[in-house]
Amino acid sequence: MGKVIRMGEFFRRGFLESTGEQPSLFEWIFSTDHKRIGLLYLYSISTFFAIGVTLGLLIRLELIAPGRTIVGPDTYNALFTLHGVVMIFLFIIPGIPAAFGNIMLPLQIGARDVAFPRLNLLSWWLYIIGAIMALSSLAGGGGPPDTGWTFYLPFSGETTTNVSLAVFAVFILGFSSILTGLNFITTIHRLRAPGMTWTRLPLFVWSLYATAWVQVLATPILGITLVLILAERILGLGLFDAARGGDPLMYQHLFWIYSHPAVYIMVLPAMGVISEIIPVFARRPIFGYKAIVASSIGIAAAGSLVWGHHMFVSGMSDTAILVFSLLTFIVAIPSAVKVFNWVATLYGGSIRLDAPMLYALTFLVLFSIGGLSGLVLGSAATDVHVHDTHFVVGHFHYVMFGGTAFAFFGALHYWFPKIFGRMFNEKRAAWAWGIMICGFNLLYFSMLLVGLRGMPRRYYDYLPQFAQLNRLATYGSWVLALGLLFMAVNLLIALRRGKHIGANPWEAATLEWTVDSPPPPENFAVLPTVTHGPYDLEQAGEP
Amino acid sequence: MTPTWLDTTEAVDKVFLYIFGISLALLILITAVMVFFIIRFHRSRQTKPKDIPSSCLWLEITWTLIPTLIVLSMFWYGWQGYLSLTNVPSDALPIKAVARQWSWSFVYPGGRTSSKLVVPAGKAVRIAIVSEDVLHSLYIPAFRIKKDAVPGMTTHVWFRAPESGSFDLFCTEYCGLAHASMITTVEVLPADEFDSWLQTPQEAAGTAKSRQLLEQYGCLACHSLDGTPRIGPSFARLAEGEKVQLAGEAEKSAIVNREYLKRSILDPQSEIVQGYPAVMPSFRDKISEQDLQLLIDFLLQTDKTSTSGERRP
Numbered sequence A: 001m002g003k004v005i006r007m008g009e010f011f012r013r014g015f016l017e018s019t020g021e022q023p024s025l026f027e028w029i030f031s032t033d034h035k036r037i038g039l040l041y042l043y044s045i046s047t048f049f050a051i052g053v054t055l056g057l058l059i060r061l062e063l064i065a066p067g068r069t070i071v072g073p074d075t076y077n078a079l080f081t082l083h084g085v086v087m088i089f090l091f092i093i094p095g096i097p098a099a100f101g102n103i104m105l106p107l108q109i110g111a112r113d114v115a116f117p118r119l120n121l122l123s124w125w126l127y128i129i130g131a132i133m134a135l136s137s138l139a140g141g142g143g144p145p146d147t148g149w150t151f152y153l154p155f156s157g158e159t160t161t162n163v164s165l166a167v168f169a170v171f172i173l174g175f176s177s178i179l180t181g182l183n184f185i186t187t188i189h190r191l192r193a194p195g196m197t198w199t200r201l202p203l204f205v206w207s208l209y210a211t212a213w214v215q216v217l218a219t220p221i222l223g224i225t226l227v228l229i230l231a232e233r234i235l236g237l238g239l240f241d242a243a244r245g246g247d248p249l250m251y252q253h254l255f256w257i258y259s260h261p262a263v264y265i266m267v268l269p270a271m272g273v274i275s276e277i278i279p280v281f282a283r284r285p286i287f288g289y290k291a292i293v294a295s296s297i298g299i300a301a302a303g304s305l306v307w308g309h310h311m312f313v314s315g316m317s318d319t320a321i322l323v324f325s326l327l328t329f330i331v332a333i334p335s336a337v338k339v340f341n342w343v344a345t346l347y348g349g350s351i352r353l354d355a356p357m358l359y360a361l362t363f364l365v366l367f368s369i370g371g372l373s374g375l376v377l378g379s380a381a382t383d384v385h386v387h388d389t390h391f392v393v394g395h396f397h398y399v400m401f402g403g404t405a406f407a408f409f410g411a412l413h414y415w416f417p418k419i420f421g422r423m424f425n426e427k428r429a430a431w432a433w434g435i436m437i438c439g440f441n442l443l444y445f446s447m448l449l450v451g452l453r454g455m456p457r458r459y460y461d462y463l464p465q466f467a468q469l470n471r472l473a474t475y476g477s478w479v480l481a482l483g484l485l486f487m488a489v490n491l492l493i494a495l496r497r498g499k500h501i502g503a504n505p506w507e508a509a510t511l512e513w514t515v516d517s518p519p520p521p522e523n524f525a526v527l528p529t530v531t532h533g534p535y536d537l538e539q540a541g542e543p
Numbered sequence B: 001m002t003p004t005w006l007d008t009t010e011a012v013d014k015v016f017l018y019i020f021g022i023s024l025a026l027l028i029l030i031t032a033v034m035v036f037f038i039i040r041f042h043r044s045r046q047t048k049p050k051d052i053p054s055s056c057l058w059l060e061i062t063w064t065l066i067p068t069l070i071v072l073s074m075f076w077y078g079w080q081g082y083l084s085l086t087n088v089p090s091d092a093l094p095i096k097a098v099a100r101q102w103s104w105s106f107v108y109p110g111g112r113t114s115s116k117l118v119v120p121a122g123k124a125v126r127i128a129i130v131s132e133d134v135l136h137s138l139y140i141p142a143f144r145i146k147k148d149a150v151p152g153m154t155t156h157v158w159f160r161a162p163e164s165g166s167f168d169l170f171c172t173e174y175c176g177l178a179h180a181s182m183i184t185t186v187e188v189l190p191a192d193e194f195d196s197w198l199q200t201p202q203e204a205a206g207t208a209k210s211r212q213l214l215e216q217y218g219c220l221a222c223h224s225l226d227g228t229p230r231i232g233p234s235f236a237r238l239a240e241g242e243k244v245q246l247a248g249e250a251e252k253s254a255i256v257n258r259e260y261l262k263r264s265i266l267d268p269q270s271e272i273v274q275g276y277p278a279v280m281p282s283f284r285d286k287i288s289e290q291d292l293q294l295l296i297d298f299l300l301q302t303d304k305t306s307t308s309g310e311r312r313p
């Protein structure tokens, strides 16, 4: 892309502008500018999301009718394993923090970069290396891994597929996540601009802060767990083998001690995005700023104590079930508090329904369905029936896709003009959104229902009584895919031909909107002195 | 098809009703309030935002406390329901469920085995679940019960089927290649019919016995008797002296005879038939010499389907 000159006006491309010192590819992949690293993440994460969606569509196509449709059971098992690994470790965990967090965090707190720019670049490289390893486990040797993304032992210790490679890939990805977390914590503590007090921090920054602590504290446990799988596979230690004095349940504990908090790594930043978008488009300061901050920290802290709810039918003791069920219900409370505060923010506003707001409001509804459907999973009696059925699959897609991924799309539309200096077509954006929510609910609500009727998950084939709902779900997946495609095309067109836009198209009051769009390489020529809160919209455009 | 008049079913469904009822009400409430605000305060109606406070302590306290009470009640109700899943009536009939990749077999007091879970109507049964290899999970949706089969551990479920009928039984813990075919049926028989079924001695030899062994050891999960393609090669074409193409670098083959069949059962990984995955577990130390010889006799027999009928519904 050359320089864009329009009606004699010189369009500044900010950090996107080549400095011409290095070949242009190197300028990006070795850049330590947080905005460029964030964009690298955004592009790679979006690519893996597209791959994950394709795998999901193939899963759904196979399930359109009972019996074999397009692939055999071995391929099906590989499909859902890779779909899970790609979506969890390559899309949703890095998703919002690594892409939008990286770009926006320093801008929002008035800093020139993150605390450790080179470590930041290393995180991206680790991410790419891990991703390439994960995808290369598809080829060669014993065939693609077939364990599910949870790698449960003893099966994952015995299967002859390329599980070791996939496990090692996830191990590397874990380091990338830890380093990003470390970097964000330090940045938020050390690099806030003068006047940027803790109560003036945008809620997105607060959510990144809470998330970063979970990343730093919980991810090492994943690392240890993965090393133990490798030890089991390569050395045959028998740590989880009952016949040799080991315990298969111990694996599940270790796995979920990370993977439940990981759910909050996935959803807290999304909640942060929603807390940014809603006030701007409702033209009202966020309702209950402090309550939202407190609930983020509450979720991050209490969320580390509830992992056992994944194990109610595992053979774990009844006492443990009692305790974990209680704690699980407690951790639901802060999420509810957030939802109430977001809805209350709408009260008395002057609401604009631009694309980012559409996504944010959809988040509220879909996340509520996800959260409320989670209540029967937290209750011991009902979880027994729905555990490991398609109900659970529907539930977590509502939370992770309807919640986090929709917040990701909201963030994409909200910050798109800031990052690229161009505006997308609003009408087409709204159409894409409409198609998506129709497809989404058709797809996942059918899955909730078929699960409630007893269809187990990870089933290549199913009994005839489940056929109708499965067919509906597959139709839904096509509509959803159409909407996604529409959104992607709209944004890609905007990237090339979108209208140029000024510094603050949405009239927001956080600091990133005080600099040019796209932001200059050094962010702020002079570091700002912050004089107002992040949602004092009358002072929009001033630091 | 999932009836609601069953003991465990009733206990669980009460909780479902309670939680889903409240959840639905909350969802409708949140959505309705949101939509109302969007319409009422849309900028076409509300050109300037109102100047009102943006926090309110008593509101925060209220909407923290009310959900707290609601979720605590759900927790308690759920726990009570769970207790009735663990309170096994003392007169329950004990049955052992053995899970292995990828079939179930059920062992009754007195030693009778079956690949279907046959239970008497109106009487509680208590199932002790064990696994011979990886994790599995025994799930009967109609009775709302589920429990993992964990190697090295015995877990339990119980239920009572009030009337005769047949219900699905699934494996719900992913266990590898044919996880989705690890399905069988719960046959609920009238009590007297069940008693006579239980008393009928299983044959000691002959085709019926072999057929029962094939079910008991789970062979039919992957091998068919009539040539239907499944995970492993069908038994239909096995015959003395037949040549079998083996997987491997060179053009390897084997001749079907007693020795070959014995190797295939006790050490299946040593020779893999071309075109099939190397997933069969070894039955060394799991099968008695007598059963092994009976099975080999049967497999070499030319007509294997005379007593056949499909295993899966």
Ligand code: HEM
Pocket: A052, A053, A056, A057, A059, A060, A080, A081, A083, A084, A085, A087, A088, A091, A092, A147, A148, A149, A150, A393, A397, A400, A401, A405, A456, A457, A458, A459, A460, A477, A480, A481
């Ligand atoms: C068009 C998009 C998508 C479709 C059609 C889709 C479809 C599915 C289906 C049908 C399953 C169940 C497979 C089975 O149990 O047999 C599944 C599993 C899963 N999906 Fe998706 N999905 C999509 C998007 C996503 C997204 C956005 C995420 C995460 C953010 C995600 C994460 C997962 C995970 C973690 C599993 C579990 C895999 C496992 O059981 O190991 N999916 N998906």
Ligand SMILES: [Cu+2]
Pocket: A259, A260, A263, A306, A307, A309, A310
């Ligand atoms: Cu969890």
Ligand SMILES: [Cu+2]
Pocket: B135, B136, B137, B171, B172, B173, B174, B175, B176, B179, B180, B182
């Ligand atoms: Cu299974």
